[in-house]
Amino acid sequence: MKTSRMVLTFGCLAGLLSSSLSLAAPALKPLPQKIRVLLVTGGHPFEKEPFFKVFQDNPDITYQAVEHPNAHAFLKAEPAKQYDVIVTYDYGQKITEEAKADFVARLKDGKGLVVLHHAIAAYPAWPEYWNIIGAHYYLAATNIHGVAKPRSAWKEGMDFRLHIADSNHPVTRGMSDFDVHDETYKWFDVAKECHPLLTTDEPESNGVVAWAKTYKGTRVVYIQSGHGHDTYENPNYQQLLRQAIRWTARKN
Numbered sequence: 001m002k003t004s005r006m007v008l009t010f011g012c013l014a015g016l017l018s019s020s021l022s023l024a025a026p027a028l029k030p031l032p033q034k035i036r037v038l039l040v041t042g043g044h045p046f047e048k049e050p051f052f053k054v055f056q057d058n059p060d061i062t063y064q065a066v067e068h069p070n071a072h073a074f075l076k077a078e079p080a081k082q083y084d085v086i087v088t089y090d091y092g093q094k095i096t097e098e099a100k101a102d103f104v105a106r107l108k109d110g111k112g113l114v115v116l117h118h119a120i121a122a123y124p125a126w127p128e129y130w131n132i133i134g135a136h137y138y139l140a141a142t143n144i145h146g147v148a149k150p151r152s153a154w155k156e157g158m159d160f161r162l163h164i165a166d167s168n169h170p171v172t173r174g175m176s177d178f179d180v181h182d183e184t185y186k187w188f189d190v191a192k193e194c195h196p197l198l199t200t201d202e203p204e205s206n207g208v209v210a211w212a213k214t215y216k217g218t219r220v221v222y223i224q225s226g227h228g229h230d231t232y233e234n235p236n237y238q239q240l241l242r243q244a245i246r247w248t249a250r251k252n
């Protein structure tokens with residue numbers, strides 16, 4: 001009796017263990033060399049400590065955080081030798097013609113680009129930025145080639161589910177649908193060339209909320225999630241960001 005109970009207990013434990021393991025995403029192989037990230041912020045408040053912790057805890061990377069207006073100096077060719085991928089979490093910045101040219105030149109050089117959350121609405125008077133990120137977020141109602149565009153919307157504190165749109169893509173590989181407490185964006189345009197990575201059925205959001213694309217040969221990912229600590233601390237978000245940085249760095 002005792003033996004069979006032990007076997008039963010062991011069997012249950014083994015079953016629980018294997019089922020919990022099957023739910024966990026496969027571990028990523030360590031990289032032989034760290035990816036060097038330039039992390040650009042400025043122009044929008046955010047919870048700094050838990051945000052930067054996501055990058056501190058990412059075993060794939062080293063990073064340098066720069067804040068506007070100091071960020072543009074790092075887009076020059078010489079300082080850009082110090083990083084492989086640009087991650088932007090900035091907003092609403094004016095940009096000089098010189099900085100625009102440097103930004104495009106670095107992408108042409110092959111620097112990967114990961115654009116996070118409110119950075120979708122950065123550089124509102126620079127049309128090429130919309131080509132780079134594959135989206136146009138309208139800070140005011142406008143008219144594009146005779147088509148009326150309402151002001152894009154946002155709503156904080158929403159609870160909704162994100163669906164993996166392509167489980168074969170390196171950015172979302174190994175991931176399952178997950179729930180977030182985050183901000184939604186709506187009524188912005190996404191370019192046809194963008195490859196959907198995450199979608200949602202939440203009516204207060206656009207359907208496609210993360211995508212991959214290329215720009216002049218370099219890899220670009222946009223991730224709408226990431227308003228605050230609820231998302232920063234979500235292991236699914238951390239994995240998504242980790243895999244996005246790897247993909248844009250051509251390391252997966």
Ligand SMILES: [Zn+2]
Binds near residue numbers: 117118183226227
């Ligand atoms: Zn936000």
